[in-house]
Amino acid sequence: xxxxxxxxxxxxxxxxxxxxxxxxxxxxxxxxxxxxxxxxxxxxxxxxxxxxxxxxxxxxxxxxxxxxxxxxxxxxxxxxxxxxxxxxxxxxxxxxxxxxxxxxxxxxxxxxxxxxxxxxxxxxxxxxxxxxxxxxxxxxxxxxxxxxxxxxxxxxxxxxxxxxxxxxxxxxxxxxxxxxxxxxxxxxxxxxxxxxxxxxxxxxxxxxxxxxxxxxxxxxxxxxxxxxxxxxxxxxxxxxxxxxxxxxxxxxxxxxxxxxxxxxxxxxxxxxxxxxxxxxxxxxxxxxxxxxxxxxxxxxxxxxxxxxxxxxxxxxxxxxxxxxxxxxxxxxxxxxxxxxxxxxxxxxxxxxxxxxxxxxxxxxxxxxxxxxxxxxxxxxxxxxxxxxxxxxxxxxxxxxxxxxxxxxxxxxxxxxxxxxxxxxxxxxxxxxxxxxxxxxxxxxxxxxxx
Amino acid sequence: xxxxxxxxxxxxxxxxxxxxxxxxxxxxxxxxxxxxxxxxxxxxxxxxxxxxxxxxxxxxxxxxxxxxxxxxxxxxxxxxxxxxxxxxxxxxxxxxxxxxxxxxxxxxxxxxxxxxxxxxxxxxxxxxxxxxxxxxxxxxxxxxxxxxxxxxxxxxxxxxxxxxxxxxxxxxxxxxxxxxxxxxxxxxxxxxxxxxxxxxxxxxxxxxxxxxxxxxxxxxxxxxxxxxxxxxxxxxxxxxxxxxxxxxxxxxxxxxxxxxxxxxxxxxxxxxxxxxxxxxxxxxxxxxx
Numbered sequence: 001x002x003x004x005x006x007x008x009x010x011x012x013x014x015x016x017x018x019x020x021x022x023x024x025x026x027x028x029x030x031x032x033x034x035x036x037x038x039x040x041x042x043x044x045x046x047x048x049x050x051x052x053x054x055x056x057x058x059x060x061x062x063x064x065x066x067x068x069x070x071x072x073x074x075x076x077x078x079x080x081x082x083x084x085x086x087x088x089x090x091x092x093x094x095x096x097x098x099x100x101x102x103x104x105x106x107x108x109x110x111x112x113x114x115x116x117x118x119x120x121x122x123x124x125x126x127x128x129x130x131x132x133x134x135x136x137x138x139x140x141x142x143x144x145x146x147x148x149x150x151x152x153x154x155x156x157x158x159x160x161x162x163x164x165x166x167x168x169x170x171x172x173x174x175x176x177x178x179x180x181x182x183x184x185x186x187x188x189x190x191x192x193x194x195x196x197x198x199x200x201x202x203x204x205x206x207x208x209x210x211x212x213x214x215x216x217x218x219x220x221x222x223x224x225x226x227x228x229x230x231x232x233x234x235x236x237x238x239x240x241x242x243x244x245x246x247x248x249x250x251x252x253x254x255x256x257x258x259x260x261x262x263x264x265x266x267x268x269x270x271x272x273x274x275x276x277x278x279x280x281x282x283x284x285x286x287x288x289x290x291x292x293x294x295x296x297x298x299x300x301x302x303x304x305x306x307x308x309x310x311x312x313x314x315x316x317x318x319x320x321x322x323x324x325x326x327x328x329x330x331x332x333x334x335x336x337x338x339x340x341x342x343x344x345x346x347x348x349x350x351x352x353x354x355x356x357x358x359x360x361x362x363x364x365x366x367x368x369x370x371x372x373x374x375x376x377x378x379x380x381x382x383x384x385x386x387x388x389x390x391x392x393x394x395x396x397x398x399x400x401x402x403x404x405x406x407x408x409x410x411x412x413x414x415x416x417x418x419x420x421x422x423x424x425x426x427x428x429x430x431x432x433x434x435x436x437x438x439x440x441x442x443x444x445x446x447x448x449x450x
Numbered sequence: 451x452x453x454x455x456x457x458x459x460x461x462x463x464x465x466x467x468x469x470x471x472x473x474x475x476x477x478x479x480x481x482x483x484x485x486x487x488x489x490x491x492x493x494x495x496x497x498x499x500x501x502x503x504x505x506x507x508x509x510x511x512x513x514x515x516x517x518x519x520x521x522x523x524x525x526x527x528x529x530x531x532x533x534x535x536x537x538x539x540x541x542x543x544x545x546x547x548x549x550x551x552x553x554x555x556x557x558x559x560x561x562x563x564x565x566x567x568x569x570x571x572x573x574x575x576x577x578x579x580x581x582x583x584x585x586x587x588x589x590x591x592x593x594x595x596x597x598x599x600x601x602x603x604x605x606x607x608x609x610x611x612x613x614x615x616x617x618x619x620x621x622x623x624x625x626x627x628x629x630x631x632x633x634x635x636x637x638x639x640x641x642x643x644x645x646x647x648x649x650x651x652x653x654x655x656x657x658x659x660x661x662x663x664x665x666x667x668x669x670x671x672x673x674x675x676x677x678x679x680x681x682x683x684x685x686x687x688x689x690x691x692x693x694x695x696x697x698x699x700x701x702x703x704x705x706x707x708x709x710x711x712x713x714x715x716x717x718x719x720x721x722x723x724x725x726x727x728x729x730x731x732x733x734x735x736x737x738x739x
Contacts, residue, residue, distance in 0.1 A: 081704040084490045103491065106707075110495035203687060260581065260601035263688045404492025408706050424689055 032341055033066045034348055037086065038098035039079040040071035043299035046292075046364035047071075047098060053360075054352035061351075065344060070094065075265070077206050087112040090338045095345045096352075099334040101136040102207075104146050106404030107334075108139035114335040115143045119346040125354070125371070133370035136399065137332050146332035147353060150367025153326040153393035154212055156312040157290050158283035159276055166190040166282075172312055176319040177220075177246055184255040187282045195275060198256045198284040201247050202418035204263040209414045211327050211400075212285045217243035219398050220316035220325040223450065225409070226401035232448040233409065235435040242317065244420045244427035251421040259422045273300035276309065285314060288390035292366035295384060311389040313396075326393040329400065330367070368394065405442050412437040477720065484714035490707030498710070505714035514690055514698065515715075522674065522694045522722075525609060530673035533613035535666060538620025542628055543650065545621075557621075564618030572682035575611035576600070579683065604684045604692035611679055616672065620665055627661035628654065660734060667730035674723050695719045 036055075040048045048071060055067040072082050080103060086092045087107070099107065107113050116137075120126045129148065137146035160170055166187040174180050184196035200213040218225065223239025226232070234240075250256040261267055272293040275281035277300065292298055294305035313324035333352065335345045351357070359374045361367065363383050368391050369375040381387055400406060416434045419425040425433065439447055484505055488498035509515050541560065545553040563571060578584045579599040586596040599607045631654060639649050655662070677696040680686065686693035686701060693701070695715060703712025 077705065081490070084707065085704075088490070088495065106492040109493045110489070110491045112491070112495075204685065258598075260598040260688070263601065264581075265685065404489075404494075407491075408708070411706055418687075418689055422689055 031064050031066060032344060033068055034096060034341065034345055035068045035070060035094045036096045036348075037070045037072060037083060037094035039076070040073055041075070043293065044365070046361050049364065050352060050357050050361045053357055054348065058348050058351050062344070062347070067348065075206075076100065084112075087336065093336045093338050095336055095339040095341065096349055097334055097336065098149075099146055099332050101146070101148070101330050101332055102400045102402035102406060104137060104332065104334070105139055105402045106406070108141075108145050109404050111337055113139075113145040114337045114339060114342060114345075115145055116147070116335065116346070117143050119342070120144060120147075123346075123350060125350070128371045128373055130370045130372070130375075132394070133330065136330060137334075146334040147349060148330055148332050148370045149353070149358075150362055150365065150370055151328050151330035151394075152288045152368055153328055153390050153397050154216060154285060154287050154314070155326060155390055155393060156283050156314055157276070157286050158310055158312060159279055159281060159308055160310050161308055162187065162191075162194055162279050162282045171310060174312060174315045175323075176315050177217075177317050179315065181249060181255070184250070184282065185253070188253075188255060194280055194282055195257055196255045196282040197250065198271065198281060199247060199250060200262065200267070200285070201251070201256075201414075201421045202259070202263045203411070203414045204265040205267060206265070206414070207329075207410065208268060209417055210410055211329060212287060214243060214247070214413055214417055215327045215398070215400075216285055216314040216325045217246055217317075219327075220314070222317075222320065225413075226403075227448050227450065228401070230448055232446050233405075233438050233442055234450045235438050235447045236431075236449045239317070240434065241427050241431045244416060244430055247417055248420050248427055252423075256421075262421060263418065269300075277302045277304070279308075283312075288368055288386070288393075289366040291384040291386060292364065295366070297364075306385045309386075311386050313393060322396050324393065324396045326397040327400070328394070328397040330370075408441045409438060412441065480713040480716050480720070483710055484717045486710045488709040488713075490704065490709055492707065494710075495707075501710065505711050508711065509714055509718070514693065517690060518693050518695050518698045518715075519718075521605065521692060522719075524605060525612070525676070525680075525694050526670055526673045528605075528609040529612035530616065530669040531666065533609065534616040534620045534669050534673075535662075537613060537617045538622075538665075539624050539662075541617065541621045542624035543654070545625065546628060560621055561618045563615050566615075568615075568678045569682065571615045572611075572679045575607075575614070575679065576683050579607045579611070600684050601688055604688065608680050608683055608692055611683060612673060612676060615679065616669060619672075620669060623661055623665045623668075624658065627658040631657050663730055663734045667727060667734075670726050670730070671723055674719065674726070695722075 036051055038047050038051060048069075051069050055069060058067055059065060072079050074082065079098075080100060083094075083097060083099075084103075084107075086094060087097075087110075093112070099113075104113070130151075133148040133151050134144065136148055136151070137144050139145050156174070158172060163170060163172055163183075167190070168183055168186060172183065174183065180197060187194055187196035199217075200209045202209060215225070218239055221237075221239025221242050223237040224234055227234055247256075251259060251262070256262065257267065261270075271281060271284055271286070272290070276284075277294075290309075291305065293300045294302040294309075296303075314326065316323060316325060333349050335342065335349065339345050355371065355373050358369075358371050359377055359380065362369050362374055362380060366384065369380055374380055375391075400410075412434050415437075416425075416430040419430045419433070420427055435447075483498075485500060485502060486498045487494050487501050487504075489495045541556065545556060548556070566574065576583075580586075581598050581600075583599075585599065589596050597603065635653060635657070636649060639653050644652065675696060676694070677700065680692060680694055680697050681700070684692045686697040696719065699712045699715035699719065701712075702715060703709045
């Protein structure tokens with residue numbers, strides 16, 4: 001009696017095990033589902049609002065189709081990692097997802113994105129998109145793989161009250177790096193408890209370090225990170241060393257935050273939520289989306305920001321042409337290469353990015369519009385007092401060389417800035433280490449001395 | 451072995467299958483991936499190539515690797531072998547003598563840290579050690595200097611945090627072991643005139659030797675694998691000053707998208723764990739003899 005019971009029990013157990021192991025692979029039922037993956041954080045809910053609206057419209061117009069929204073909670077880095085992991089396997093890959101422009105090229109190389117050219121031909125709205133922004137979704141083969149949601153620029157945001165208190169005449173328009181240092185020293189001399197001029201640095205702030213900091217310096221020296229003509233990475237440039245030298249001066253003289261604060265991944269929250277509103281920070285380099293944090297409904301509401309804050313373009317090293325530097329990034333929507341419903345997915349993308357949804361998203365997240373009908377809207381132009389200033393920087397803006405090697409190169413740059421601001425290395429040493437790192441990442445034949 | 455003999459193993463089959471699928475499978479996959487240039491994105495995500503020992507060669511030349519290895523040893527020795535183990539033993543011994551109210555109060559406080567999910571414990575530790583955190587407010591209240599723990603002393607902070615979080619486990623193991631010691635033995639020693647320390651060194655410790663070895667093995671392996679705590683508190687920084695091997699593996703595999711290289715780091719970690727495991731198991735056997 002005992003043995004057969006044992007035998008049948010173990011048989012049942014193993015059968016159960018095999019059955020449960022099989023369940024995830026069972027075929028889907030006939031109703032169609034579109035899986036949408038995007039980022040959502042406490043301070044960034046504009047996309048959630050947009051997809052909720054699009055889901056309602058789309059499900060009402062297409063009976064039998066379910067749109068499954070899967071927000072990922074996390075910062076940009078964590079979101080990117082989680083998305084890439086989901087994309088690796090066809091069973092977890094989303095149909096539609098929110099994709100950083102700087103990952104488009106490498107994700108196309110990896111075969112994650114669907115080529116959209118044939119779909120875009122039949123979409124009337126496509127011609128309303130800005131040509132520069134369209135380029136962000138284009139891969140090395142000339143095809144378009146992603147549709148831009150919005151773009152951004154970067155500038156110096158400064159607190160007028162802090163500047164006035166230090167006796168600096170407004171509007172402040174720095175002509176070169178020396179102007180920045182002079183002004184910062186003046187503010188510090190006037191009130192040592194104020195952080196005069198902050199620039200992100202180190203690995204803690206990730207891409208923020210390079211996008212809102214190092215590249216504004218580097219691209220103003222006449223040097224560049226990547227030579228687009230020869231398709232090679234630049235090493236041994238004097239501009240790279242000078243840029244690190246500028247950061248060293250800022251941090252050494254205590255004009256920026258302390259190195260310990262700079263390496264905290266949450267330092268930007270203090271910039272927006274604490275230091276600017278309370279007048280503890282003179283200026284920082286930040287994105288055109290800055291007002292989205294302060295305006296009504298933002299995560300750090302500050303009614304006085306329109307009066308207290310002002311924008312200045314980041315100058316070149318010695319005031320040389322074109323006089324100002326800005327960086328642009330932005331996000332797109334893309335469709336998974338393995339989607340079973342490419343047509344439906346594209347239709348959903350269309351309704352998510354129609355004029356009304358785009359306008360709302362652009363306003364809520366303080367983006368720079370990429371659709372001409374959004375840019376012309378009076379609501380957009382009156383959204384905040386800085387729209388004109390930051391939109392004007394599009395004429396001098398730069399994009400990252402987002403090849404598949406870029407994430408490692410960017411990490412190497414961040415490491416160089418961290419070594420310099422913590423005093424671990426001199427700018428010369430850090431630049432030399434960066435050069436060695438680049439050679440190791442891409443190989444010596446893909447670098448050029450400039 | 452007859453048919454009956456084979457059938458006897460049938461009940462173990464489900465567990466064995468589970469272990470194979472969920473434990474041996476990933477281990478094998480990681481080991482195999484460490485010989486390729488598999489990437490998270492880019493062309494190597496689609497067509498990974500076999501690169502042989504290249505990742506391991508790179509590891510040997512990488513200046514971060516020896517640093518990370520050293521930090522891992524420091525972390526395990528400091529927080530597990532010394533911190534959790536000794537503190538857990540001390541608590542267990544003292545609680546036997548303390549009044550019931552005191553002992554249950556202390557027990558609850560210690561176990562509370564252990565019951566918290568790792569991510570919650572990590573945030574609590576971050577809030578405690580951060581610049582404007584609880585610790586610095588306490589120090590400030592006493593008029594002492596307030597260093598930036600996570601920046602100036604990152605390893606000390608994560609070691610202390612891990613001691614706080616993990617001591618409960620050792621304490622529980624040792625309490626159970628001490629309860630198994632017959633009262634007569636201790637009483638007999640006392641009659642023979644042995645003092646408190648002598649009884650601990652010559653009676654108690656030898657009698658719970660097996661538990662000590664088991665406990666050391668478990669906490670060493672647990673601590674080797676600690677990731678969330680370090681990642682939340684310092685993310686391996688500043689300038690790699692707290693990059694233990696799990697953090698290094700994560701950074702390489704997911705931040706830089708180099709899964710091949712990341713799994714090579716993970717394989718080394720696995721190897722270290724295996725060496726420790728084998729060492730402790732031998733110790734256990736000798737203890738039984």
